[in-house]
Amino acid sequence: MAIKWQPPDGAFSHTLGKAGGGGIVRDLAGKMLVAFATPLQAHSALEAELKAIHHGLILAKEFNHPIWLEVDCEQALNLLNGVSWGPPQVRHDVARLIVLKRQITLRASFIHREGNNVVDSLAKMGTEKTDYQRMTASSAPRLVRAMVRMEEMGMPNIRIRGEDPT
Template structure:
């Protein structure tokens, strides 16, 4: 069984997901930041302009970082994309078409304590729940209550 675990203080944990549909060419970003008690600090989901799943993941990470940086200087980024975790951990900028996103991420994180780790999709259920919302957004208070109660499973 894969479970999500809260970070130790003073860390916050960012879980996010970027989704790209090859059939509709639409992309979305979703994510949430939770604190050491596991409580929701902030969440986001929105459409975005991306040309691939990988670019959607990068753009979702940038949005999530912007949110998390307002909350803490210690950010644990947990992703269900093992490829992206590997790229971020390597210090490389990746392919030419994505370098500007990677350079922005490195610039954003240069003054913060940041760690990257992989989590299987089953452990990333809260961010995955946001992915499943699609164009049917919940009112924020309903979303927060669902996440607190653990009722986000589809």
């Protein structure tokens, strides 16, 4: 099944106890406007995902356009869409997202992890950073620029049915 791109992602390693987030803001043609990679204070993958979404929405808000957020974590998407408040350890993050949603025009949908290759790479980069890093199309790492360019050209990522996404 062919899958194409999209935004914020949180990475969390139980073994290392590290979390990172990453995201990319694109124009309608898929060109990179700005991206980020950052370490996160999180105790679970869900918490990292919610914090990364918040960072990404704050960044996208700067462009003052409607935002289409694609998330590869269904639980985070459900919380963002107001299905519930989630477990106690993430309720503060959910509340911050609900307040932010009132300030923007937002559409949020699910995408498989393979459709988030650039963002997944940025989130993993975030686990290795000591502070927030903002990037432009010219300052992003070469691998990130190459992945963005491939997606701009319409090259899909591949997901094998039955493949374990973890």
